Amino acid sequence: MSIENIVPKDWSAKLSRLSITTKSKLRGQHKGSHRSQRFGASLDFSDFREYAPGDDVRQIDWNVFARTDKYFIKRFLDEQEMRVHILLDTTKSMSDSVKWTFAKQLAASLGILVLQRDDRLSFSAVNEGKKPHFRRKGATYRKAFIQTISDIPEPTMSSSFTDNALPFLPKDSTVLFVITDCLESIESWQRFLQKLPKFAGDIRILQVVTYEEIDPTYGGDIQLVDVETSEQVNVSMSTRVLDAYHLERKKHQQQIELLCHKFGIRLLQVNADEGISHTMFHQLLRANWVQ
Numbered sequence: 459m460s461i462e463n464i465v466p467k468d469w470s471a472k473l474s475r476l477s478i479t480t481k482s483k484l485r486g487q488h489k490g491s492h493r494s495q496r497f498g499a500s501l502d503f504s505d506f507r508e509y510a511p512g513d514d515v516r517q518i519d520w521n522v523f524a525r526t527d528k529y530f531i532k533r534f535l536d537e538q539e540m541r542v543h544i545l546l547d548t549t550k551s552m553s554d555s556v557k558w559t560f561a562k563q564l565a566a567s568l569g570i571l572v573l574q575r576d577d578r579l580s581f582s583a584v585n586e587g588k589k590p591h592f593r594r595k596g597a598t599y600r601k602a603f604i605q606t607i608s609d610i611p612e613p614t615m616s617s618s619f620t621d622n623a624l625p626f627l628p629k630d631s632t633v634l635f636v637i638t639d640c641l642e643s644i645e646s647w648q649r650f651l652q653k654l655p656k657f658a659g660d661i662r663i664l665q666v667v668t669y670e671e672i673d674p675t676y677g678g679d680i681q682l683v684d685v686e687t688s689e690q691v692n693v694s695m696s697t698r699v700l701d702a703y704h705l706e707r708k709k710h711q712q713q714i715e716l717l718c719h720k721f722g723i724r725l726l727q728v729n730a731d732e733g734i735s736h737t738m739f740h741q742l743l744r745a746n747w748v749q
Contacts, residue, residue, distance in 0.1 A: 463559065464566050464608050470600060473570050476738065476748045478542065478577075480633050482659035539595070540577040543631040543658065544568055545623060546610070547638035548583050553613040554668060560730035561637050561666050566607045567738055568635055571748065573600050582626040583610050584619055591628065618642055620650035627657045634658035640665045644713045651721045661723045662747060665714075669731045674703065 509518060509529035517531035544565050552558055565581065572579040574597045581592040581603070592606045615622075620642050627634070634657055640647065654661050676695050684690075693699060711727075718725040726745050728737045742748045 464562055464604055465570070469567070470570050470574065473567060473738065474574060476571055476743075477575055478540065478568070478571050478633060479746060479749045480540065480660045482632050540572070540575070541580070541630055541632045542568070542572045542577060542635065543580045543582070543628055543633075544635045544637065545626060546581070546583040547619045547623075547636075548585050548610065548613040549615045549617075549619045549642075550613055551639055551641045552666070554670075554730075557639065557666055557668055557730045558613060560728075560734060562607050562610065563734040564637055564664060564666070564728070564737065565635075566604050567734060569603045569607070570600055573597050573603060579603065580628055580631070581606065584623045584626050585615055586617065586622075591626070593628075618646055620646040623650060624653060629657055631658035633660045633662065636661070636663045637666060638663065639667065639671075640710075640714050644710065644717070647714060648717055651717050651723060654723060655721060661721075663718065663723060663725045665725060665727045667727055667729055669729065672707075672729075674700065 509531050513531050519530050519532055522528075522530045546561060546565050552561060569579050569581060573594070576596055578595040579593070579599075583589070592603060594603065619638060623636075634654070636654075640663070679692070679694050682691050682693055715725060717723075724745075724747075726741065726747065728741055738748070
């Protein structure tokens with residue numbers, strides 16, 4: 459897939475209006491664009507406090523001394539970087555062309571938001587080859603990251619995403635984005651989700667769906683094939699069969715939502731058919747995942 463099919467030429471400029479929000483404690487001591495609650499040497503003035511032995515005398519405000527005859531030093535808000543990791547599901551259930559293109563666009567867009575704010579980005583696609591992370595900082599790496607996303611092959615992984623994802627995660631993230639369709643068993647999701655909080659303080663799952671998954675339009679006698687196990691089943695589509703499907707899907711969704719709530723993980727369902735622009739500039743804004 460070419461870079462142009464991932465993001466249009468002017469996409470980075472449009473995304474420049476957005477930035478990722480988080481209430482999680484910022485990691486690391488490297489300079490970034492986010493105000494922390496610590497005090498340091500940025501140019502953002504916070505307040506004054508009375509001088510104490512050991513303070514840097516260069517921070518004394520002599521204008522205040524002239525008015526009060528007391529020594530006060532200026533305090534400035536420290537700036538720290540946000541560390542964001544994006545984890546992409548590449549199992550066969552993600553192989554629908556609309557869903558897969560959208561998932562890559564979503565990963566690329568989130569990565570652009572991170573890099574253009576001079577924060578540290580890492581990315582991994584869960585696969586059987588265990589390729590190394592992409593890990594860079596700064597806007598100069600936007601094109602390299604988009605190329606990395608573009609080069610990811612079509613999903614062919616038949617083993618479980620949730621059972622194989624943990625080794626692909628760094629342990630120093632501020633925010634962790636997981637892009638997946640959440641179609642694996644509830645038991646496997648529970649095992650996975652309960653371990654995620656040790657990898658990041660702010661964990662967000664972007665559940666990618668399509669209209670066809672939500673409301674299938676199949677009719678008549680058809681053969682369904684599980685894309686991950688190749689298991690086949692012959693079905694005569696009827697109202698009863700569709701009602702059973704909707705009931706089972708609703709039950710699965712409710713259980714996923716309950717698990718995320720239990721482990722303090724945020725979940726947002728995004729529809730690939732509605733397009734990347736709608737997701738970035740409407741859904742993520744409404745959810746306060748970006749500002």
